[in-house]
Amino acid sequence: MALYTREEALQYRRSPRPGIIEVVPTKPCGNQKELSMAYSPGVAEACNAIVEDPSAAALYTGRANLVAVVSDGSAVLGLGNIGPLAGKPVMEGKGVLFKNFADIDVFDLNLDVRNADQLIDVVKALEPTFGGINLEDIKAPGCFYIEEVLKDEMNIPVFHDDQHGTAVISGAGLLNAAEISGKKMENMKVVIVGAGAAGIACAKFYVSLGIANENIYMFDSKGLIYQGRGGLNPYKVLFAQNKEASLAECMKGADVFLGLSRKDLVTQDMVRSMAHNPIIFAMANPDPEISYADAKGANPECIMGTGRTDFPNQVNNVSGFPYIFRGALDVQATEINEEMKVAAARALADLAKEPVPSEICDAYSVKEMSFGLDYVIPKPLDPRVLEWETPAVAEAAMRSGVAKAPIDDLKGYAVSLRERMEASGKRIKSFVESYR
Known part of the structure; x- marks a missing residue:
C-alpha cells in the first residue's frame, strides 16, 4: 500500500510555501548596529581579514559548512533524463537530507549545460562559494570524466554520490x-x-x-x-x-x-x-x-x-x-x-x-x-x-x-557532533512548526 497519494505528495511541496528548503539568516539584524555589521560598512572587516588570510573564510562566512548539490538532470533515479528543471525537486530533497542528518547547508544547482566540459567549467568557477561539491544524477560515462577532472583541479571535496x-x-x-x-x-x-x-x-x-x-x-x-x-x-x-x-x-x-x-x-x-x-x-x-x-x-x-x-x-x-x-x-x-x-x-x-x-x-x-x-x-x-x-x-x-x-x-569530536545535531534538530523543528 502506498504511503501517500500523488496529490498529497504535491501538496506537501506546494503549501504553505513552495519547495522544501529555504535560506534563513543565522545572525540578528534588527537594529542599526546589527545591520551595519551584517552588511555595510562592517562587512569590510571580514573581507579584509580574508584578504590577509584566505583560511579565515571558514570563520567569517558559511563556506565551510556549505555544499553544492550539482546536477544536469540527465540520469535522475527512476526517472531518467528529465532535465535540470524537472530534476530540481530531487536536488532540494537532497539538501533536506544533508541538513537533517548532518547539519550541512546546501544550495542546489541545476545546470542547463550542453556537455561535460561546460558543467566542469561552471562548477570550477564556484569554488570560492562552497566547502564541497556533491554531484548528483549525471549520466554515465560522462559522470566519471566530470568527477575525475573536478577532483584533480579543485581544492575542495568533490563526490559523486x-x-x-x-x-x-x-x-x-x-x-x-x-x-x-x-x-x-x-x-x-x-x-x-x-x-x-x-x-x-x-x-x-x-x-x-x-x-x-x-x-x-x-x-x-x-x-x-x-x-x-x-x-x-x-x-x-x-x-x-x-x-x-x-x-x-x-x-x-x-x-x-x-x-x-x-x-x-x-x-x-x-x-x-x-x-x-x-x-x-x-x-x-x-x-x-x-x-x-x-x-x-x-x-x-x-x-x-x-x-x-x-x-x-x-x-x-x-x-x-x-x-x-x-x-x-x-x-x-x-x-x-x-x-x-x-x-x-x-x-x-x-x-x-x-x-x-x-x-x-x-x-x-x-x-x-x-x-x-x-x-x-x-x-x-x-x-x-x-x-x-x-x-x-x-x-x-x-x-x-x-x-x-x-x-x-576525536572522542570529544564525536560528542560535539551529537550536541550539534540536537541543537540543529530543535531549530529545524521550531522552524517547520511555524509553517503548520
Whole structure:
C-alpha cells in the first residue's frame, strides 16, 4: 500500500510555501548596529581579514559548512533524463537530507549545460562559494570524466554520490555478509548487473575492500562485458572477462550478486546455483531484480539486501553522503579519497555489530535487531551512524594527509557532533512548526 497519494505528495511541496528548503539568516539584524555589521560598512572587516588570510573564510562566512548539490538532470533515479528543471525537486530533497542528518547547508544547482566540459567549467568557477561539491544524477560515462577532472583541479571535496554512496553502503554490508558466511574477500566471485555510475563504482570499491578484479563479472544492457566486445568505454573495459557467457552461467558458484538494473532478472534457479550462503544485493528501484520472498524461498540462508525500507538490509545512500561530507568539511579536507570511503564503510560495518537501542527498533516497528542474516547494515534512521562514521572519515582524512584543519580529540569530536545535531534538530523543528 502506498504511503501517500500523488496529490498529497504535491501538496506537501506546494503549501504553505513552495519547495522544501529555504535560506534563513543565522545572525540578528534588527537594529542599526546589527545591520551595519551584517552588511555595510562592517562587512569590510571580514573581507579584509580574508584578504590577509584566505583560511579565515571558514570563520567569517558559511563556506565551510556549505555544499553544492550539482546536477544536469540527465540520469535522475527512476526517472531518467528529465532535465535540470524537472530534476530540481530531487536536488532540494537532497539538501533536506544533508541538513537533517548532518547539519550541512546546501544550495542546489541545476545546470542547463550542453556537455561535460561546460558543467566542469561552471562548477570550477564556484569554488570560492562552497566547502564541497556533491554531484548528483549525471549520466554515465560522462559522470566519471566530470568527477575525475573536478577532483584533480579543485581544492575542495568533490563526490559523486550515485557512484560512491551506493559503493560505501553496500561495501559495509558486504564486509559483514562475508564475515557471517565465512567467506574471504579475495576468494569471492561477484556478479554485477548494471554497468552505470553505481555499478562501476561499486566494482572498483569492492576491489579496494579485497575482491579480486578478475573475479568480477559485470553485465550491461548488452550482456557480459568481455574482452573484444565492441562499443565498450574505458570504464567498462576495466572489468572485461576473457570470454562471453550468460547471466545464468556466471551465477553458478557466485558468492555475491549486485543488481543495479531492473526487476525480474534473477530467477530462483539462479539463486540455487550460487555458492553456499550467497550474498544478494538486489537494488533495482522500486522492484528488485528478484523479490525478497523468492530469494529466501530459493535459499533461506542467503543474505538479502535491497533499496527498499520494507525489507531487511536496506542499502540507502543517506547512511553515507551526509556523514562523509560532515567529516570532510570539519577537517577542511581537500578531497574525499579512497581511504575516507573505506573508513566510512568499515565504521558502518562495525556499528552493525553493536546492540541496537530499543528506540531504533521502535522506529522500525520491530521487537529487536541483531547482527546476522537480516541485519548487516545499520538502519538509516540510527542516530549513532553520525558518531561512528563521521569521526572515522575525519581520522582517515588526517591519516592520508588531505586534512587542512586536523582534530586532536576525536572522542570529544564525536560528542560535539551529537550536541550539534540536537541543537540543529530543535531549530529545524521550531522552524517547520511555524509553517503548520
